[in-house]
Amino acid sequence: MEQTATGIGPLLDRFDGVSRIALLRGGGLGDLMFALPAVPALKAAYPGSTVTLLGTPVHEALVSAAHTGFDDVMVLPVAEGVRPGHEDPAAMESFFRAARERQFDLAVQLHGGGRFSNPFLLQLQARHTVGSGTPDAAPLERTLPYVYYQHEPLRSLEVAGLAGAPPVHLEARLDPRAEFVARLPETLGAALPPDGQPLLVLHPGATDPRRHWPAGSFGAVARAAADDGARVLVVGDHSETGLADAVVSAAVGRPAGGTTGRSTHSGEPPVASVAGMLGLGELAALLARADVVLANDSGPRHLAQALGTPTVGIYWAGNALTSGPLGRGRHRVHLSWVTNCPVCGADVTQVGWTAPRCPHNGSLVAGIRPGDVYADVRSLLH
Structure with a gap:
């Protein structure tokens, strides 16, 4: 197989006769964002091909x-x-x-190190297989060595290169569907700011609680933004409704539902929670509508980036290596360099398949200062 220097890694020869492609990626919303750059690369390399996602229900919702x-x-x-849960053999x-009835020509494994996902992929009986693998994973036809600390979107492109597909985009790109954009004003009503008023959207959650910046820190940024004239919505x-309410409470200095002390022209509080009110389509429309999104390393932050919205991300340093935005013109990252569990002192840098993590869920990013974060939020808002 001929190798060239074009691409993220080795760009190998294309396979012959590929028109049906399967792409395996489980997990949550952010996990799918990491795999998306491979899709336009594969479609450009194999014109007229179809790409079927083997994914989770939340992925199906995003595609809709x-x-x-x-x-x-x-x-x-x-x-x-x-995909976690109770297995049903039937x-x-x-x-x-x-x-197997679809007779895939190419199956692409973008779901981790392959210990479980490679045998799963092989059961599709596709003509060709590519993916990443740890030393103990079942080999595919073409396999990239799996190293945990690699930028995940770039890993997806390196795997696509095994199939002869050079990059088209380095990061995920998305557009919300028009029907959800049209539905957003009806869903949120006066909570949406009028044209000309900056909109800051906050997402204080994350699947791993160790990635949670404290609600009080989010609240401090929300309060500062509101005092500077922005509308702030917490998603x-x-x-996550309780967490969102805690952010609003921290911002307004009283139980959620109050205001920062000054109302907008519409009478709406400048800091409010819309958590639990939006389906994935409306969430995508809101993130695309926002001027800035402030979030932990989470699915909504990755989704906002893919939609082209500027973001400010709260990251533990190790996660920034694997999933942080590549550029700093539209995206800012605040890093925590903590390397040990704040409860037991265990090394938190040994993650992935190499070592089990300690049972504690204390925040690894609590030390990031709200004033520093708001300086970046403000620079992107105005």
Whole structure:
């Protein structure tokens, strides 16, 4: 196979006769953002091909909510190391039967080190397979060595290069679907600011609680932004409504539902929670509408970046290596350099498949200062 210097890693020869491509990526919203750069690369390398996402229900919802480049989605069954839950052998067999009937020409594994995902991918019986793998993973036809501390979107492009597909975009790009943009004013009403008033959207959650910046810190930034004339909306899913209320409470200095002491022309409080009110389509429309999004390392932050909205991200340094934005013109990153658990002192840099983590969930980013964060938020808002 001929190798060239074009691409993120080695760019190998294209396969012959590829028209049906399957791409495996489980996990949450952010995980899918990491895989998206591979889609336009594969489609450009194989003109006229279709790319089917093998993903989770939240991925299926995003494909319905935004223009992602995927042609369709097959929702993964529960399977160890691929999608957590209680396995159903009948559902597993039904999934593989349907997948094999599609006769995929190429299957692309973008789900981690391959210990579980490579055997899963091989059951599709695609003509060609590419992906990453740890030393103990089942080999694919072309395999990239898996190293945990690699930027995930660039890893996806390096894997695409194994199939002869050079990069088109270095990071995910999305557009919200028009129907959700049109529905947003009806959903949020007067909570949306009028034209000309800056809109700051905050997301204080993250799957891993160690990535949570304190609610009081988010609240301090929200209060400063409101005092400078911005409307601030706090987003989250139904499980994050309490966290969002805590941010609002910290911002207004009283139980959630008050104001910062000055109302907007519409009578709406300048800091408010809309957590639990938005489906994924409306969330994408709101993030695209925002002037700036401030968030932990989380799915909504990655989604905002893909939608082209400037972001300020709160990151533990190790996560910034794997998932931080590449540029600093539109995106700012505030780093915590903590390397040990604040409770037991365990080394938190040894993560991934190499070592189990300690059981503590104390924040690794609590030391990041709100004043420093707001300086970046303000520079992007105005």
